[in-house]
Amino acid sequence: MSVLEELPVVVVGAGPVGLAAAAHLHERELPFLVLEAGDTAGAAVRRWGHVRLFSPWRYDVDPAARRLLDDAGWVAPAEDALPTGAELVADHLQPLAELPQLKPRLRYGARVTAISRLGLDRLRTPGRDRTPFLIRLADGEELLARAVIDASGTWGTPNVLGASGLPAHGETDVAAYLEHALPDVLGADRGRFAGRHTLVVGAGHSAANTLLSLAELAAAAPGTEVTWAIRSTSPARAYGGGDADELPARGALGSRLREHVDAGRIRLLTGCSVHALTPTSPGPTPTPTSAGSAPAPTSAGPTPTPTSTGSAPGGGRVAVSFRRSDGGTESVTVDRIVAATGFRPDHSIAAELRLDLDPIMGATRALAPLIDPNEHSCGTVPPHGVDELAHPEVGYYAVGMKSYGRAPTFLMATGYEQVRSVVAALAGDWAAARDVQLDLPETGVCTSDPADSTGAGSCCGPTPTGPPVDSPATSMPPAPLPLVSLDTPTSGPSAGCCATPPPRH
Numbered sequence: 001m002s003v004l005e006e007l008p009v010v011v012v013g014a015g016p017v018g019l020a021a022a023a024h025l026h027e028r029e030l031p032f033l034v035l036e037a038g039d040t041a042g043a044a045v046r047r048w049g050h051v052r053l054f055s056p057w058r059y060d061v062d063p064a065a066r067r068l069l070d071d072a073g074w075v076a077p078a079e080d081a082l083p084t085g086a087e088l089v090a091d092h093l094q095p096l097a098e099l100p101q102l103k104p105r106l107r108y109g110a111r112v113t114a115i116s117r118l119g120l121d122r123l124r125t126p127g128r129d130r131t132p133f134l135i136r137l138a139d140g141e142e143l144l145a146r147a148v149i150d151a152s153g154t155w156g157t158p159n160v161l162g163a164s165g166l167p168a169h170g171e172t173d174v175a176a177y178l179e180h181a182l183p184d185v186l187g188a189d190r191g192r193f194a195g196r197h198t199l200v201v202g203a204g205h206s207a208a209n210t211l212l213s214l215a216e217l218a219a220a221a222p223g224t225e226v227t228w229a230i231r232s233t234s235p236a237r238a239y240g241g242g243d244a245d246e247l248p249a250r251g252a253l254g255s256r257l258r259e260h261v262d263a264g265r266i267r268l269l270t271g272c273s274v275h276a277l278t279p280t281s282p283g284p285t286p287t288p289t290s291a292g293s294a295p296a297p298t299s300a301g302p303t304p305t306p307t308s309t310g311s312a313p314g315g316g317r318v319a320v321s322f323r324r325s326d327g328g329t330e331s332v333t334v335d336r337i338v339a340a341t342g343f344r345p346d347h348s349i350a351a352e353l354r355l356d357l358d359p360i361m362g363a364t365r366a367l368a369p370l371i372d373p374n375e376h377s378c379g380t381v382p383p384h385g386v387d388e389l390a391h392p393e394v395g396y397y398a399v400g401m402k403s404y405g406r407a408p409t410f411l412m413a414t415g416y417e418q419v420r421s422v423v424a425a426l427a428g429d430w431a432a433a434r435d436v437q438l439d440l441p442e443t444g445v446c447t448s449d450p451a452d453s454t455g456a457g458s459c460c461g462p463t464p465t466g467p468p469v470d471s472p473a474t475s476m477p478p479a480p481l482p483l484v485s486l487d488t489p490t491s492g493p494s495a496g497c498c499a500t501p502p503p504r505h
Contacts, residue, residue, distance in 0.1 A: 007132055008033045008105075009426060010145035012112050013059070014041045016088070017415035018151035019096050020062035024423035026101050027064050033143070033372035034102075036134070037111035041097035042089040044155040048182040049491030051209060054250040055411060057078045060088060062416040064188045065096050072099055111138040115148055115396070116352040129394040131245055147395035147426055149419065150350070154343035154401045161201055161339050163231060163273030164321070170277040177279070177318045179338045181206040185213035192336060194221035199320060200330060201274060202340030203230040203238040204408050210338050214261045216318045227332055229269040233325055235261070251427075269332070271325035278319045280333065288494040347404045362405030371407040381414065383436035385421025414438065 011021045014036035025032040036043065053060065058079040061069075066076070069092075077083065077091055090192060097106055114136040120128060132144040158180045162168040169180075181202075183189045193214060200211050211228055220222035230238065240254035260266045318337060322330040345362050358368030366388040370381050389397045397403075399422060400415040417438050425433035 003131060004132055004146050004262040007144050009147045009149060010035060010135055010143065010152055011149045013151040013153060014097060014106055015044055015151060015153055016093060016412050017419060019093060020065050020087050020416050020422060021149050021151060022102050023062060023064035023068050024420055028423055030427060032105055034106045035110040036106065036108050037264040042093035044153060045085045045089050048118035049084060049089065050184045050187050051182055052084045053254060056082055059413045061092055067369055068099055068101060069096060069382060080341055086241050107277055112349055113138050115350050118144060122352045122354060136224065144434055150398040150402060151400045152402055154345050157346045158339065158343050159341040161274045161341060166272045168277055176279045177336055177337060181340045182210060185210060185217055193224065195223040195320060196335035197225035198336040198338060199227045199229060199334040200338045200340055201229050201253050203232060204340065204342060205253060208238065208257050210340055211266055212256055215265050215402040218265060226271065227267045227334065229272045229322065231273050233271040235268060235270065255499060269322065269330060270332055272322035274320060275323045276321040280317045280319055342408060344406050351418040354395055356391050361405065363403060367403065371404055371409060383438040385436040386433045387419060389418060389422060
């Protein structure tokens with residue numbers, strides 16, 4: 001055995017996908033170490049613990065993790081139940097992290113700030129694939145690794161409000177009025193929204209959940225108003241597939257949202273991009289609250305500047321100026337703004353590694369055409385694993401939400417199959433690594449908004465062979481595991497708009 005092979009595989013992040021990677025590494029008898037910036041497993045998930053997932057338990061537990069838990073006498077939740085984020089942590093991630101096979105190899109409070117090769121910068125080639133990875137932590141400690149599985153996610157790097165990928169004019173000036181995705185509108189954060197006018201910007205599942213909570217709050221708290229702004233000229237894609245969705249909770253999310261809009265309980269502005277934000281009065285600086293502030297990344301990257309604080313300044317409001325797609329303008333004055341505009345990966349910690357990133361998606365060049373929302377919006381993607389996730393930097397893999405770049409359709413089950421394939425490859429079992437099995441529940445909608453379509457026909461046709469279409473990024477933001485509570489459990493898979501391709505061998 002070489003010195004390199006004696007080193008551990010380092011997993012960055014102890015969320016669902018990072019812990020699944022640890023479970024697979026244990027099964028393959030590969031030494032490993034999990035580095036988590038937070039103080040617990042699933043630290044980022046805890047930030048949206050009040051939210052109910054739309055995927056039932058049977059999609060939420062990795063098979064290798066389940067085997068470890070079952071051997072320890074774990075009582076599995078009902079497969080058709082829809083957990084909240086808090087329940088996902090308490091009933092799955094925390095018990096998994098406490099297992100004796102994993103616990104000694106998890107380090108909390110270990111924020112990764114850089115990954116390189118020992119003694120080699122990005123320019124040096126000779127012997128590179130035989131040189132250990134060098135991992136530097138925020139406290140200056142350095143660790144060596146055989147390989148790196150980066151499951152750090154994107155929660156700590158939310159997108160800005162501005163439509164051009166740049167902050168809207170005055171965006172930093174209104175930080176006291178601004179929330180990022182999934183505030184606890186009906187719980188801890190209720191006081192910031194009750195009796196006030198809130199603008200929600202974004203067209204994904206995170207936006208839908210916040211809008212539904214605000215509509216419920218408006219029914220109970222007089223004076224509560226809700227406005228929703230999207231860049232698209234139609235909300236059809238945001239409404240989703242309804243009854244055709246193989247996850248009934250996900251389908252119901254859009255159906256309920258449509259009902260509120262049609263009834264006038266939510267005012268919808270279409271074809272609108274945020275251009276400028278102006279506080280109408282300065283007001284005192286509010287006291288920061290952890291529930292509303294933007295969370296620090298769970299494993300890597302710079303700590304983001306808090307963009308959401310306590311209650312809005314007394315009497316202060318924000319004038320929001322929009323540019324319309326028809327060339328006109330629109331304006332609205334509100335008390336709070338929820339920026340449900342999605343997230344983006346932070347690749348800065350790997351700046352000295354040789355990454356092959358698609359210029360549009362920020363995913364690997366091989367994966368990007370399979371998930372590009374300019375081409376399709378369905379939750380089903382072709383099976384993909386180690387080959388699609390590989391970079392020129394041998395032994396480095398970004399998995400989970402981070403692997404999808406800015407694509408909005410990631411589901412946990414995808415991440416679980418990604419790490420199974422990657423770990424099999426690291427163990428030298430290339431037959432298993434390339435026998436990728438991925439069966440995802442379909443949304444029942446493919447490029448449902450004609451205005452968003454590239455005109456390429458069905459989004460689920462043959463896998464593209466060329467580079468992705470160079471068209472503007474969609475406004476549809478990603479939602480890690482979004483959510484709506486239903487009394488009716490989900491049914492099994494059925495035929496939909498996108499037949500899952502056969503596994504590749």
